[in-house]
Amino acid sequence: MKTYFRLLSFAKPIEKFAIPYIITTVLSVIFSTLNLALLAPLLTTIFAKHGQQKMPLGPKPALVDIMATFKYYVTYAINNFGVWVALEFVCATIVVSALLGNLFRYLSQRIMENLRVHTLLNLRRAVFNNVMNLHLGFFSNERKGDIISKVASDVQVVQFSVTGTLQVIFKEPLTLITFLVVLFLISPSLTLYSFLVIPVSAFVISKIVKRLKAQAIASQQSYGNMISYLDEALSGIKIVKAFNATEFIKTRFDEENKRYSRITKSMARRQQLASPVSEFFGITMVAGIVLYGGHLLINNASTLTAPEFVTFIAFFSQVMRPAKAISDSFSNIHSGIAAGERVLDLIDEQPMVTDAPDAINITGFNEALKFENVTFAYQEKIVLSGINLTIPKGKTVALVGPSGGGKSTMMDLIPRFMDPQSGRITIDGQDIKQVTASSLRALMGVVNQESVLFNDTIFNNIAFGKTDVRPEDVEAAARIANAHNFILETENGYDTNVGDRGTKLSGGQRQRICIARAVLNNPPIMLLDEATSALDTESEKLVQEALNNLMKNRTSLVIAHRLSTIQNADIIAVIESGRVVEQGTHQELLKQNGLYRRLIDMQTFNE
The missing domain is CATH 3.40.50.300 (P-loop containing nucleotide triphosphate hydrolases)
Known part of the structure; x- marks a missing residue:
């Protein structure tokens, strides 16, 4: 985590991006949750019989209980204005909620993209400036291609994995918590039952991504070697051809290329396996919830209504989306941390030739x-x-x-x-x-x-x-x-x-x-x-x-x-x-x- 937070220090002043991002993300999650929360009132309205006796309204609930609040107002609309007016009200609210939810989601993505580019700018500047300040002896001991790889490729990996994870760290847990709160409000017993999938899924995914960091380091070293071979081949093309070494150079590059491809394929297998596994566990759990909840409804063993049960299933199916994003980010963060360590090593390299604290400027040569x-x-x-x-x-x-x-x-x-x-x-x-x-x-x-x-x-x-x-x-x-x-x-x-x-x-x-x-x-x-x-x-x-x-x-x-x-x-x-x-x-x-x-x-x- 030390490496991660140090890389984030290149996002300074981070509050310039973090505060508006938090505000827009919170509003985006609220309105996105609202869209699903309106599913139960919508179903209640659609299945309400025209001309039936007024539905019991009950006491006005607290605003925090979104489901109950909308159910109250939809019931009030049905009783006083009819089913059609209530349906219009629900549909209009869904449209407005969807518009605001997507607007704030767009704004939050724009802010995060600005943060990502800003971080990349500062990181690449710091790497290049330090490289230019290093003594000549450093370049005698380092492959030029490896330095180029760190400045170009590794910085890009840091950008899309580490700063991308920052987005997941805040947005997805907030979305997950919000969905779980709503699930608890609908049915605490079903929600507790659904928690069984989380520790099992987390354990399996942790086993899958365990070796990713070591593979990421090997991958970046191999890529640096390839860039070095390419640079040497282009710089010495006359010598390569003069000594009939074209096939030798091709073979050397191809062997490293194959090694890099093997490592990246192995990494991809592990990264791509995490998402289907989490999705499989999620769908399995949805099937289990349908079975358990259906049993409660059929046997009248719960106060849960059919519209609320359908809404619960809809919410739980969406819970897997942020959970999946979080599991994907854990698999990607290893690549970012490995690349970040290589970049920071270059930034931390100290020049052996520096100006003394009391060094003076000399303006001429006289003796x-x-x-x-x-x-x-x-x-x-x-x-x-x-x-x-x-x-x-x-x-x-x-x-x-x-x-x-x-x-x-x-x-x-x-x-x-x-x-x-x-x-x-x-x-x-x-x-x-x-x-x-x-x-x-x-x-x-x-x-x-x-x-x-x-x-x-x-x-x-x-x-x-x-x-x-x-x-x-x-x-x-x-x-x-x-x-x-x-x-x-x-x-x-x-x-x-x-x-x-x-x-x-x-x-x-x-x-x-x-x-x-x-x-x-x-x-x-x-x-x-x-x-x-x-x-x-x-x-x-x-x-x-x-x-x-x-x-x-x-x-x-x-x-x-x-x-x-x-x-x-x-x-x-x-x-x-x-x-x-x-x-x-x-x-x-x-x-x-x-x-x-x-x-x-x-x-x-x-x-």
Whole structure:
């Protein structure tokens, strides 16, 4: 129940919906009950003999006793105005009652739908916002498809099962209680007799739905795997086809699809069995009541009249409807709680990188960026150990060395995508942990080896994250990035859609769009992670020229495997096994005849 009530907290302010829902639901139940309560007076009127002696009226009953009150007024109408007028009165009352009952039922459903959508809005917003705030390491350990499944599918399950159950929790028990009160008013002995079905039915249904929660968890995990397989297949479609792995991918997806189908079929069998079982018990009990009540009537063993007996049966048959809805909700709530737990786990995931309570905003970069005895590890594996490095303002610093040495990790630590285990990184002498992440990242432009573009226009990709950009500024950034000419040659110029992940553009064109995006941001610090290594010679030349334009009058940290990229750097730091083993200019390092010289001789760097 803790999970259920926590999920309901996303409906706040719930009183905005709950109060009008309660009012409209109560009125709907009252008028719906009234429709059935009028059945006995209707039958009394129809079977009354015209011209017979006046029927005994008796004392006026309390308004709470609906059946007796209407019987009193119908009898009064028959005695004073005749059977036809009484019949008109009863039929008119039924019509008005039905109109009001359905009107209030419609209003209550509208209010509940608004609550459901409002809850879904808040829940999905909370999940997505927290995911966006999480550190990069989280995404390295989680399947993207599983995250998508939680944000999309699981939230929908919560919406239709948990918030739907809220409707059942109030409306159906209220309807059930109201019907039972009326049944007691008609015949206490028959009502007590009818109670025999409830514990038996509840016991059987509880056995049926017992394993639903475990199955729901397995179902949602399987669905998340399917989404992951789909995402991986679409992202790597070229590799799939190049390695003739199409059948392998199909088989992997199909096996998970079959597993998901088996689980959902098993769940459906249990959920669907609850309703027929409750209905069977209800009909069996109605037959028993007819037998018992008929015996009382035939033997004149009860004061119950024939119209009242028919009304009792009608009411009891309707009692099974809310009882059935309640049993169905118990079977559905397991799926909702299981999905809700997965969603809440994602909401509860805490980012490892957060702003300090007293963090300050930094507005500029004036002196240097420094690594001071920095150590970093992924779980048990140490990646950086005792790193000391100074990146002076206006200088270009290149990180080189064998793959896996920790170069990319060093670059990821600067904008605080991750935090070191020990040591510190400072900007103008200020520990970056004491600076707000947003103001720190505002000083930096990032260009990665992988050109990350969004399925949008070229203009919007260059202006990404900004809403007040002028077209001339975007064009100026594109010119610096050597992108303006090829953009004009596309179908719609700057309004051309680049496709999913920029697939409509070549690798060099995508990279130049990314550089233009960094130029537009006009940051004082540039972080360039192997920005040309995946390009052909011609594209590399254009991109390198764009990078040179980008790095003018800026502080740059560059990771590269090509000599042409780093030989003109002011400082070259050679990283091996998480340590800075050499440092200097290109010529100085060649003279040292160390690791840098060996890498050059092995042609790790190429012109």
